[in-house]
Amino acid sequence: MKTGKFITLEGMDGAGKSTHILTIVAMLKARGVEVVSTREPGGTQLGEKLRALLLHEPMHPETETLLMFAARREHIAIVIAPALARGAYVLSDRFTDATYAYQCGGRGVDMYKIELLEQWVQGSGVNALQPDVTLLFDVPVEVSVQRLSDARTPDKFERENAEFFHQLRSTYLTRAANDPARFRVVDANQSLERVKKLVEEIIATL
Ligand code: TYD
Numbered sequence: 675m676k677t678g679k680f681i682t683l684e685g686m687d688g689a690g691k692s693t694h695i696l697t698i699v700a701m702l703k704a705r706g707v708e709v710v711s712t713r714e715p716g717g718t719q720l721g722e723k724l725r726a727l728l729l730h731e732p733m734h735p736e737t738e739t740l741l742m743f744a745a746r747r748e749h750i751a752i753v754i755a756p757a758l759a760r761g762a763y764v765l766s767d768r769f770t771d772a773t774y775a776y777q778c779g780g781r782g783v784d785m786y787k788i789e790l791l792e793q794w795v796q797g798s799g800v801n802a803l804q805p806d807v808t809l810l811f812d813v814p815v816e817v818s819v820q821r822l823s824d825a826r827t828p829d830k831f832e833r834e835n836a837e838f839f840h841q842l843r844s845t846y847l848t849r850a851a852n853d854p855a856r857f858r859v860v861d862a863n864q865s866l867e868r869v870k871k872l873v874e875e876i877i878a879t880l
Contacts, residue, residue, distance in 0.1 A: 678758040682769040685811030688821035689862045710757040713767035718752045721745040729829040735781035743791040779845030780838045811862040815839045
């Protein structure tokens with residue numbers, strides 16, 4: 675039984691979401707709730723091994739999709755479900771929306787295959803595991819590409835071309851438009867301070 679809250683953070687590489695995770699953790703902790711901060715792919719010992727492969731090893735897009743869900747299955751079993759069951763707030767840096775954006779939008783994997791895996795791994799119906807809130811950090815593609823070029827050594831996804839990033843962004847925005855009850859779209863193309871304020875306002879409403 676799930677009693678805590680499941681919050682996910684999404685966006686293109688370079689949208690700055692990692693910067694805001696610490697703010698959210700601090701805000702939630704200040705309210706005295708237990709916070710579990712984690713990430714995908716990863717979050718478990720096995721998941722982090724899969725992450726190393728996923729971020730650096732070339733592979734077929736469907737292999738990539740299957741490994742994302744394999745890591746997710748482990749993550750849910752070992753970290754997410756137990757934390758939610760004991761009433762913690764779980765904050766995950768990416769979750770299944772990223773698979774729709776990157777593997778379906780970016781790589782062209784059939785959406786129905788991702789839906790099947792999502793149901794398998796997260797369940798379906800009223801007991802399905804879904805985020806309660808998803809913060810989507812949105813920036814124009816040019817900004818994302820520019821921020822990435824200023825950053826450290828890029829991984830496999832960060833080396834993709836502009837067309838890939840356009841597909842990511844439009845997939846994310848379409849998903850957000852289709853599920854306004856869950857998504858909060860944060861315009862991340864402004865100063866860090868302003869984005870931080872927006873994030874604080876969203877978290878305060880939870
Ligand atoms: P990211 O979360 O951006 O971490 P960092 O800030 O350290 O770069 O990196 C994870 C990468 O994995 C990112 O480029 C998106 C990709 N990814 C997918 O392609 N599909 C998924 O389902 C998930 C969770 C991530």
